[in-house]
Amino acid sequence: MLTARDRIVLEIIAKSTEELRPIIDEKGVSYPDAERIFDLDREAALEKLNELVKEGAMTKKRIDSLVLCPNCGSHLMLAKPSCPSCGSRIITKGRALRHSCGYAGLEQDFLEGKCPICDKQGGYEDLGIQYRCENCGNVFRDPKVSFLCLNCGKESDYISAVIEPVFSYRLKKNKSKLDRLESILKKSYDVKMPGSIRGLSGVVHQFNCVLNDRSGGLIVIDIVARELYVGEDDAFRFALKVMDTAPKRAIFIAIPRVSEDALNLLRQNKVEVVEAEDLDEAVDSVTKLLRA
Incomplete structure (x- = not known):
């Protein structure tokens, strides 16, 4: 069931991004925007996103697929092509040519444009682009591919390898209380x-x-x-953005409140702080602050 905080966060997401897309790194699939917004680690953030899907929010x-090791579940898989024969x-990979005499080989085999079999040019x-096996001489378009797991060392073929789907998440469009603020x-x-x-450092900061x-x-x-x-x-993240972008005013809205240490840090950087129990109160407080 959606909590009051979940509903607030969803309204913030609705005004900040259309889609939460993953990144894939050495640790697997993660959703850094969701981790930051919900203040969760990568596993908990993914669980939260799937929970919100079940709740209909x-x-x-x-959008993608990953190959996983059937032995240990790692996604650190190295593709190893081989001759299907x-x-x-x-x-060896290269551009393949077929001569009029019937010989087929890679472009580098035709020295000075001559066929290595009949010694004739042209035709x-x-x-x-194809491949040639240096062991049996077979020329082929599609190599056989197996996968070596860099985590456990087990090798698997495309039949035994596990395919994991990768998703993006999109919020269902609803009216946000932040629309009133806008x-x-x-x-x-x-x-x-x-x-x-774009800040003084050249980094583009999102607000x-x-x-x-x-x-x-x-x-x-x-x-x-x-x-x-x-x-x-x-x-601290907000203060860094403010220092780099040097705006005329910077306002930080904390729901429901901000810690004493965080408040001191923000004030040291001349940030105006608004504490609110919900978005309605936040909208009213920011509106009054800007009109003052």
Whole structure:
């Protein structure tokens, strides 16, 4: 069942990204945006996304596949091509040609344009990129492929290897309370929700909201929702973005509240802090703050 915090986070996601896409690294598949937004590790974040799909709040779409080791489950699999005729792994890739005499070989075999069998030039048919086995001489288009697991060392073929689907997750479109904030702000500012700014370092930073006061002054806003309080890690990430982008004003919305250490860190970087129990209160507080 969706918690109140889940609903708040989903509304934040609705205004910040259309799709949560995975990254694939040496540890497997992860969703860093979900990890950051929900403040969870990679396994818990994936569980949360699938839970939200079951609850009907999100949909998922298959976008990729990974080969897994059938022995240990690792995705660190090295493809090892071989000759489909004799099984040798000593193969060469190149452009294949067939001469009018019937001989087929790789382009590098035709020295000075002459067929190595009949010694005649011309009359070639381009067969495209193919492979040649240096053991038996077979020329072929599709090598046999096996997979060596770099974790446990077991080798498997394409029949025994496990195929794992990879998904992206998309929020079902619903009206967000942040739409009300956007509507209010558009009366006085040029609004981007979400917005991005290239910092002094050259890095492009994402914010939940970027306002331009039409005189060239930028205001950046981030919203973070946590179960009990927003801590130093979230505050530090925002402070770094603020230092690099140097906006006119920076506002950090913490739901439900911010820790004392995080508050001190933000204030040291001249960040205005809003604490709110929910998005309705956050919208009202930010609106009043910007009008002051």
